[in-house]
Amino acid sequence: MAAGLKTVILLSFVLAVGFLMIILSCALWSNWLPLFVALTFVVAPLPNALFSHCGADDFSTDYGEGSGPIDLGRFITAFIVVTGFSLPLVLAHSEIIKPGASVMSLIGGGCVWLFGRIHASSDNERLLISACSLVYGTILAYTAAFRQDDSDFE
Amino acid sequence: MSLPRSDYDPRRVCLNPFPFLENINLGKHRRALGVYLAGGLFSLGIWAFLDATILSAHAHPPYNEPDYPVPVHVTFADWVPGICSLLGILVINLIDKDRVRGDEGFGDSRAVWRARLFLFVGFALMAGGLAGSAALLVLKYVLPGYPDQYQYYGFANVAENVFLMLSAVVLWIAQSGSGEYEYNLSI
Numbered sequence: 001m002a003a004g005l006k007t008v009i010l011l012s013f014v015l016a017v018g019f020l021m022i023i024l025s026c027a028l029w030s031n032w033l034p035l036f037v038a039l040t041f042v043v044a045p046l047p048n049a050l051f052s053h054c055g056a057d058d059f060s061t062d063y064g065e066g067s068g069p070i071d072l073g074r075f076i077t078a079f080i081v082v083t084g085f086s087l088p089l090v091l092a093h094s095e096i097i098k099p100g101a102s103v104m105s106l107i108g109g110g111c112v113w114l115f116g117r118i119h120a121s122s123d124n125e126r127l128l129i130s131a132c133s134l135v136y137g138t139i140l141a142y143t144a145a146f147r148q149d150d151s152d153f154e
Numbered sequence: 155m156s157l158p159r160s161d162y163d164p165r166r167v168c169l170n171p172f173p174f175l176e177n178i179n180l181g182k183h184r185r186a187l188g189v190y191l192a193g194g195l196f197s198l199g200i201w202a203f204l205d206a207t208i209l210s211a212h213a214h215p216p217y218n219e220p221d222y223p224v225p226v227h228v229t230f231a232d233w234v235p236g237i238c239s240l241l242g243i244l245v246i247n248l249i250d251k252d253r254v255r256g257d258e259g260f261g262d263s264r265a266v267w268r269a270r271l272f273l274f275v276g277f278a279l280m281a282g283g284l285a286g287s288a289a290l291l292v293l294k295y296v297l298p299g300y301p302d303q304y305q306y307y308g309f310a311n312v313a314e315n316v317f318l319m320l321s322a323v324v325l326w327i328a329q330s331g332s333g334e335y336e337y338n339l340s341i
């Protein structure tokens with residue numbers, strides 16, 4: 001990757017902050033349910049990774065389009081990502097966790113998810129990142145930098 | 155191929171009722187974005203209903219009058235419309251979209267009506283789920299005149315079914331839109 005050492009350090013910093021926020025959101029109120037958020041965002045890229053090799057064989061004319069398993073992987077990934085965002089909100093709504101814990105685990109989960117996505121992402125995933133990271137505006141600049149780097153190879 | 159390619163092509167009824175949507179220029183990410191969007195909508199729908207369910211499970215009497223019992227809970231009847239919509243989504247997505255289109259020279263042309271019949275069954279299941287959730291909202295929550303915090307259960311149910319239907323529609327359009335483009339290329 002052309003982005004180099006600085007991005008690695010930055011990404012590890014983002015990941016550390018994400019896990020810190022999640023664990024704090026659990027530990028400060030001694031209610032460990034928000035830890036599921038971390039699990040969700042760690043699991044989120046798995047379906048894409050599993051199904052990504054199902055579609056493209058040597059005879060398909062275009063890369064990765066028009067394949068059922070790939071679509072299924074994307075569907076499940078989007079499902080899990082939205083689950084990760086909605087789980088703290090639902091828990092806070094029914095007063096199982098405090099609103100502060102909900103906000104902290106949301107931010108932390110977003111950081112962890114962004115780390116995973118940026119670390120191993122293809123083109124359209126990066127598009128999804130830039131759509132979702134409007135919420136996390138500080139990191140938007142870095143994804144934009146990544147997109148510029150990759151356009152050199154196309 | 156034998157039919158003229160025109161705006162009033164009758165086969166289009168089964169494909170995409172909104173042809174102008176295909177003109178939205180999202181480039182090569184169009185299908186991926188559509189599938190992601192469908193998955194997100196699906197998850198939103200499921201969680202809208204689960205939110206109401208968890209709220210109902212943790213419902214407690216108001217603090218100022220602790221003897222006032224919670225009047226209504228989410229029961230199995232509330233789950234039925236969502237299950238219908240889920241079955242509808244499964245049926246719709248199990249249909250091969252090229253079958254529905256009914257091009258000549260593609261496989262068994264007599265199977266087209268069967269594919270369209272199952273497509274109808276799928277959409278009927280989804281519409282039944284939506285109508286059932288609306289009926290549930292009116293009969294179980296609005297007519298008895300419960301407070302707003304309990305009517306929320308019914309509205310969440312309607313929202314769930316609306317989101318599931320939107321998800322199915324988005325998925326269908328995303329998966330069937332680019333087909334004709336490739337088809338033109340192959341000619």
